[in-house]
Amino acid sequence: MMADVASIRRSNSEAFPYMDVERKDSSLFVPPEANCSDHSDDDIPDELAQEGISKKESLRSLRMKFKAMFVEKVRKLRRQTSMLQPVFEPAVEHEVKIWTDDFKDKRHCLESGQLKPMRPRPHLKASELLSGLKQNRQGRWEFADPINGWPAFSKLVLKSIVRRSKFGPLGVGKEETVVWTAESGAALPKASEFRKGTRAIFMAPMWTSIGWSPESPGFAWWFSAQLGSPRLLFGEAMVRQLEDDPAEYANAQATVISCWAHRYAVQRDESFRDSLTWHAGILVEWSHGKFTTLIEVAWQNGVGGYGGKSNWIPDKMDPNPALYRVTPDSMKRPFNDSLSEVRLIDMPAKNKDEFLETWLLKYSSKGELPLEMQRFFDPQIYASKPCRLRRCTPADLAGYCLNYISRAFTYEQLTSNCQTFTSDCFAFLTGSPETKPFSQILQPGYKQSSMAFLYRPKYADASPS
Numbered sequence: 339m340m341a342d343v344a345s346i347r348r349s350n351s352e353a354f355p356y357m358d359v360e361r362k363d364s365s366l367f368v369p370p371e372a373n374c375s376d377h378s379d380d381d382i383p384d385e386l387a388q389e390g391i392s393k394k395e396s397l398r399s400l401r402m403k404f405k406a407m408f409v410e411k412v413r414k415l416r417r418q419t420s421m422l423q424p425v426f427e428p429a430v431e432h433e434v435k436i437w438t439d440d441f442k443d444k445r446h447c448l449e450s451g452q453l454k455p456m457r458p459r460p461h462l463k464a465s466e467l468l469s470g471l472k473q474n475r476q477g478r479w480e481f482a483d484p485i486n487g488w489p490a491f492s493k494l495v496l497k498s499i500v501r502r503s504k505f506g507p508l509g510v511g512k513e514e515t516v517v518w519t520a521e522s523g524a525a526l527p528k529a530s531e532f533r534k535g536t537r538a539i540f541m542a543p544m545w546t547s548i549g550w551s552p553e554s555p556g557f558a559w560w561f562s563a564q565l566g567s568p569r570l571l572f573g574e575a576m577v578r579q580l581e582d583d584p585a586e587y588a589n590a591q592a593t594v595i596s597c598w599a600h601r602y603a604v605q606r607d608e609s610f611r612d613s614l615t616w617h618a619g620i621l622v623e624w625s626h627g628k629f630t631t632l633i634e635v636a637w638q639n640g641v642g643g644y645g646g647k648s649n650w651i652p653d654k655m656d657p658n659p660a661l662y663r664v665t666p667d668s669m670k671r672p673f674n675d676s677l678s679e680v681r682l683i684d685m686p687a688k689n690k691d692e693f694l695e696t697w698l699l700k701y702s703s704k705g706e707l708p709l710e711m712q713r714f715f716d717p718q719i720y721a722s723k724p725c726r727l728r729r730c731t732p733a734d735l736a737g738y739c740l741n742y743i744s745r746a747f748t749y750e751q752l753t754s755n756c757q758t759f760t761s762d763c764f765a766f767l768t769g770s771p772e773t774k775p776f777s778q779i780l781q782p783g784y785k786q787s788s789m790a791f792l793y794r795p796k797y798a799d800a801s802p803s
Contacts, residue, residue: 429541432494434485435461436536439529455487458643458672462486464532471496471526478520481540489667490550490642494540496520499527502535548744548797549573550668555797556740557638557747558680559669560732561651561661564629565684570664574740574798580733586626592730594623595767596690597760599776600698600717605709618760618776620767621719622735623689630693631732632683633739635759637749641665641681643673649701649713650683678749680739680759690719720776723768730767738766744795746787758784766791 437446437453441463447453453461462470462485471479478495485491499517517536518527549555554573560580561570565587571579581588599618601608619634632650641648646662653659687693698717699705705712727734742762748754757775765773766788774781 428544429495429497430544430546431497432460432485432491432540432542434467434538434540435459436467436499436532436538437461437463438532438534439463439465453486456643456672457486460486460488460491460672462538464529464536467538468526468529479526485540488671490669490671491540491542494542496538497541498539500537500539501533502537548795550666551575556795557678557743558682558736558739560631560682560684560736561664562684563651563660564686568660568664570661570666571736572666572669577733577736577740580731580736583732587732589731590624590626592622592725592727592735592767593625594690595723595725595764596621596623596693596719597721597764597776598690598693598698598717598719599757599760600702600714603701603703603709603712603715608715614777614779616757616777618757620760620763621685621690621693622725622767624732627688630685630687630689631735632685632693633735633763634681635678635743635749635756636681638674638677638679638747639669639671640673640679642669642671648681648683650685650697654713655711676749678743678747678754678759680743682736682739690722694719721764721773723764723770725767726769727767738791741793741795742787742790744797745790752780753783755780758787762786762788762790 441447442451446457446461453463453466467481470481470483470485472482474480474495480493480495482493485494498519501515501517503513503515505511505513517531518524543552545552545555549557550559550572554575556573558576559570559572560576561568563569565583597618598621599616601612601616604612617634619632622631622633624630637643641661642665646659646665647654648659648661651659651661685693685697687696694717698714698719701707701711701713702717703709703712703715704717730738742759746754746759746762757777757780761773761775761784765771765786771786771788773786775784
């Protein structure tokens with residue numbers, strides 16, 4: 339026996355070419371799943387050696403057979419485990435509010451009594467939740483239809499049901515009671531058992547944390563109606579797609595970079611907060627001179643979550659604007675005001691002066707439109723310089739934006755927002771490290787992050803499944 343162990347230690351890679359050997363306290367332990375024994379040349383009986391085939395070749399054949407048996411056993415074990423264990427892999431949680439079946443409130447319900455679709459916080463009635471849940475092949479409860487009408491929220495898996503309630507003399511305390519969990523294996527509660535404050539926790543695939551598609555990660559998109567039919571490109575795939583455009587556009591170089599800013603038009607007297615709220619972005623002029631590209635940072639899923647409403651498209655007020663028509667279902671999710679996305683939109687203006695005159699001023703109080711059709715107050719272009727990068731084609735620019743948003747992905751009103759992005763982008767494209775945010779309120783705490791544009795995202799090496 340000692341000789342056999344020594345033989346294994348000397349030639350582990352030969353004896354077990356497809357498994358690791360564990361050592362504990364200087365002793366050798368073969369993994370328990372290795373339900374086979376080792377063999378030496380002397381263990382092969384002569385009758386196994388066929389005519390013209392050496393014992394060494396017979397041993398190789400036997401090893402291949404053992405390896406195939408082992409691999410099949412592991413696969414079978416994995417299949418059985420995935421069917422029996424409701425344990426969740428790392429995933430993205432989404433909370434859905436659950437109302438009782440008799441709930442009626444005009445703020446949340448239509449005249450028919452049905453819940454309003456596509457709410458910022460998705461909601462369902464108890465019976466709607468239970469009737470929509472079906473067990474999938476892994477035995478998990480899956481909601482196949484779009485939750486609350488959100489196309490991106492389909493085939494989500496239910497993790498748990500909880501109930502939150504307030505307590506204390508002023509109702510300031512909060513406690514959470516677990517009603518049901520997938521891990522428990524218990525039956526789902528009945529509709530009559532749901533109470534006020536109930537939430538359903540659903541799980542989405544982990545790739546949704548880095549993009550709108552597993553094949554094209556990255557929270558940046560590019561809309562254009564200047565190259566023919568309207569189109570929307572997003573994620574890493576848009577870099578390759580932009581490279582395939584006609585050479586006149588694919589090879590165009592960024593020439594002039596400008597910063598713009600405005601306050602939002604409101605159909606009432608401006609509040610103090612309104613007067614301090616400025617939105618800012620970038621305008622890129624191209625060597626082809628046919629149109630420009632606007633860049634902004636805003637809430638993640640802000641366009642898909644608002645029906646394709648954007649201040650940078652002419653048909654913003656249409657029920658189904660062109661931007662929304664070309665938005666894929668995976669981007670139609672509730673907006674997230676704590677995360678960001680980069681938006682690039684081709685504008686018909688050929689340069690900054692035309693952009694200011696035909697767009698910013700046209701849709702502002704300085705134009706001729708009535709207040710209800712105005713979009714901007716006090717719009718202006720406050721900085722402009724030549725692009726100093728040796729190379730900046732549309733594909734390059736898209737790649738820089740994908741790099742940036744993979745690192746500066748949060749949205750916070752005072753530290754990480756549209757103005758900080760504009761400053762970072764302008765400094766990077768024009769070589770102007772002295773650039774500051776437009777608003778003086780943000781300037782003292784601003785820390786430039788222009789280097790974030792340079793390096794590929796971490797998901798370029800490995801994306802979550």
